Each structure stands twice: as structure tokens, then as C-alpha cells.
Amino acid sequence: MNPAELSATLLAIVTGVLERRGSSEKPTIADVPLERPRNRDHGDWTSNIAMKLAKPVGANPRELAGEIAEELGKAEGVASVDVAGPGFINITLDAAAAGAIAKTIVDAGPEYGRGDLYEGVTINLEFVSANPTGPIHIGGTRWAAVGDSLARIFSAEGGIVTREYYFNDHGAQIDRFARSLLASYLGEPAPEDGYGGVYISDIAARVINDYPGDLSTIPTREEVQEVFRSVGVELMFGDIRASLHEFGVDFDVYFHENELHESGAVDRAVARLRELGHIYEADGATWLRTTSFGDDKDRVVIKSDGEAAYISGDLAYYLNKRERGFERNIILLGADHHGYVQRLMAMTAAFGDTPYVNLEIIIGQLVNLVRDGEPLRMSKRAGTVVTMEDLVEVVGVDAARYSLVRSSTDTQVDIDLDVLTKRTNDNPVFYVQYAHARTSAVARNAAASGVDRSVFDASLLTHETESILLGSLAEFPRIVRQAAELREPHRIARYAEELAGYYHRWYDACRVTPLGEEEVTDVHRTRLWLNDATGTVLRNGLALLGVGAPERM
């Protein structure tokens, strides 16, 4: 009896009860909540369905709950059903029914937890997309961790996911980058609006080194700058890719903005919108009437000097993604870009698509740097930039990814530089990883003392810590689904921490290998299944976060 079966049984019973009462309510599986209660005294599973239906049906919630409970009590695998409080239905499974999940999990292995929420759906997930004008800082690192994890979660739900990086190699910021490199080469101070970090001189030196000819023979300053631009961007971008790879994040597509401008894609996108009647000319510029679709003001797509405005790249890029066949296009952006959401949604509607479905934008709050409890402003000049590489160097990839992915993207996270450099062991990732390593150790010990999985008798899993552990294991698939639906990878991390805790407590109370001269019994064998099932779920969960599951630590 797994949660899905129990849900189906409950739904059937509820439907039957409603019919007998002559109600027109037709609940679906989603309307019949089944949750694990916080309090152990409230059984293995609990449902508030009676309270939900009481009003539309015009019945007393406790009475309704009683009717449902009575039938549910007869179902196979159900040990007892109680009505509690205002109308909660508390369900206790018999040990064999509850324990069956352990074998199911071990048999499914890496497949356990997968679902079909996005079966066959093409999803384009764009994240990081940092300008190649410097290394990825800690903010971008957060999106790398979150985005990659989301991609893994969508894939687990059957989605066909493309990880995409929008490579912004067109426009003024790149010009500033090129001028900064040139200034470094010429020994001039960094331009007022340029970049002044140490990496600039490093890149400049590498450009000089990589350039096949002699830079000093190039006649004009503009031409030298162009060399720094093209070679410097390539080098910077190579560094970014390398950092991301080191971090465990590899993109399927690196899309160059420049391509959109040079291929005429921008012109085509504007022409398309013009056909649709959403383009007009005013003050010498070309405008998109985004106000027709909820934006605060119309947006310039072609400036009066004839140059394409930034948003024109977005128009063409979106169209390009749609032409490549992506039903869902999701973009992760930092909170400093949340002002773009409305205009991008307006754009989506202007193309005749559905905002928030075909295009979805996830706004994540920024990462705060803190030292001695004082907020620290990240500044390239002040040397307080913490890059992805810095972070990884100090805490390692697993701890870095985990700490960035374990809190909601809606909250700003504080990263304390001192804590980071001193105490790395307070990261909960070690608690989870240790639990996994422990399952491996137990399995090794079991093998050494002759405990195998030749027998599985779930009715022997009777200890309280066992039923708690089993209940938690059974929840994993719905946690994954929820994380996918809400685009919230942190739920996986929190779940893994909880599961690790249940496992540690079970380990403390129940032995898998016999002591001394004790005989190996079916209890030991069955517990080994439970141990291995826990290892599987921890491993699968950590995999969704892109974090390793070590067998030894």
C-alpha cells in the first residue's frame, strides 16, 4: 500500500459516499489530500477531505469523516482509521502494507522518485547568462546551482530539458570590457565606467600572449581594442564555461546574442510584430505597444539612431526558442531584473502566446555577503567580489551547491565570509551525506556478517522509528513532483535533511547486523532492505541537487 494506492482507495470511497448522499460533487485525485501528519499519534497518513467537503455537501464534517472512515477501515492493508478533532481522518497502515515500500524502492533504484508531470514536454531553461565581462560571482553561482537542479527535477518528471546560456556579446557592456582590457595593456587607469578587477590585467596579458602577431604594429587604437574585444571575450567565456563545468553545470546551448542581430532574426521578429499590428513609429524610434498587454509603458525596439534596443534581442531570442520547438521557456533572473517581467510577458502575448505558460520568469533574490554580521557590498574595486571559483575553493562543490540551493529563491541568503572560511562543517549537506555514507557502511557490514536480502517480510518492521522512516521514504515522489510544480529545488534539500534525521534515529534504535553470536534472522534481512531503500532515496535526492552521495567520508 503506497500513498498513490491509498489516495486512489480514498478517492473511490469518497466518491461513493458522495453519490449515496446525492451530492453532485465530483472530486478528483487532487481534491483528496493525503498528508503525513506531524504528530505520530495521528497515524501514518491523514486527510482533511471531510472538512473540505462538509460545506458543499451540506453535512457535518465529523459525520462525513465517520462514514468515510468506516469504509476505509475495511480496505486491505489499513490497520485502523480514526476521526479526530474537527474531522480529520487519521489512517494507520498495518506494518506489512507500510513496509512494502522498502522493497519497491530498492527494486526501482535510480528510478524511484521519478514522475510523469512533464512527460514529453519540451522545456528550455535559461539561467546564469552572465555577461562575459568578468568571472561569475556568487549571485550567478546561485542561479547555476538552482537552475541546474531545476533541470534535473524537470527531467525526473519526464521533461525534455535544454539548459541554455544566453551569451550577451553585443552592446555597450562588452565595449566597456574591451576598453578596460585596452587600458590595462596601455598602462592607463581603468575607464570610469569600465572594469578594474585583477582579472582584467590577467585577461589582457593572455590576449597579448594568444595574439599571433604583434599588437604594437596595429595602426589604430580602435583596431587594437577590437582585438582585445574579440579575443578577450572568448577567453573570458572560456573561463566561465570552465568554472561552470567545475561546478557540475554544463549547458546544452550557449546562445550568442550577436547572432540574432547579424542573422536578421531581430528584423524578422520586429516585422512579425508589425504584421500583428503591435508596432508603431514615434519620435524617430520604433515602438512595441506593450501597454496593450499590461505593461506600464510602450517599449522602444529600434532606437532613433537606428540601433536595436536591448529588448529587440529578447524578442528575436524568444521567437527563436519557439521556432526550435520549446513549449515552455523558463528564465531565471536576479531580483535586479524583475522590472523586465511585465514587458517580456507583454511580448509573449503580442506574439500570440500565453504569458506565464509559454514564457515563465523566475525571479530569485540576491545573495548578500556578510562579514562580522555586517552586510558587505560586493565591489570589484574593493576586492570584495566572491566568485564561483572562490566559493568552491573554500568549501568544495557539494557544500557550495547545497548551501545555495537549500533555501527558497524568494529569500535573500546571507553568506558569511568568516563562517565560510572557518567552519565548513556546519553545512547540513554533511549531515545528509553522512547518512548516505552510513547506509553504505551498514550494507558493507551486513555483507560481512552474512546478512543479505534473501528475505523480505515487511510485517517485521514494527519499531516506531521504522514506521516513521517508511512514511518518509514513501513521500519522496510527491516531494519531487512538488519541487517541479513550484520550481523550488530547496524542497528536495529540506526533505533530504528530514529523511537523514529519521535514518540516523532508526540506526540508533535498530540493528541490521546481529551482535556477537546472535543468529541472522529475517528481521536483520528485512532491515537491510530498509537500509538500502534509504540509501537509494538519499542518493536520488542528492542527485537532483547535483550533489554527490559518498559511500565513505
Place this chain on the structure above:
RNA sequence: GCGCCCGUAGCUCAGCGGAUAGAGCAAUUGACUACGGAUCAAUAGGUCGGGGGUUCAAAUCCCUCCGGGCGCACCA
């Protein structure tokens, strides 16, 4: 001024209307000649920013105020 996010234990954060609000860290006290003590058990710690409202039920939804972050270009 307008918009988005946040305000929960000393700190960092969970808790998409449910029962007695949780975890990690920090503090105090216990548990190894028993599968790894990176663990476990116990204690302490809270006006869920304030105030209204919605309902059987609000940390959660609505309104309002306070506080913090971030945005409001023919910049990218």
C-alpha cells in the same frame, strides 16, 4: 510616488488554510571495549514585524501600517 520579494528561536533558514510552529548552528546536560560520535537523547530558547478582515480553522489568503532588499531608460 509606483511595482516585485522578504520580516518566524541568539544566528542562518523551513513551513503553497489544518491538530501542540520546526531544522541546522550556537548554549546547557547526558550516551561509545555494540553496524562510523560528521551520530543520538534531553533541556532551554517564539507577541510567526504591528493592526484589522475572510473561515469551522491563518505563520500561510485579503486590506493597511512599519521595517529591509531590489527595480521603475531611445542603458545593457
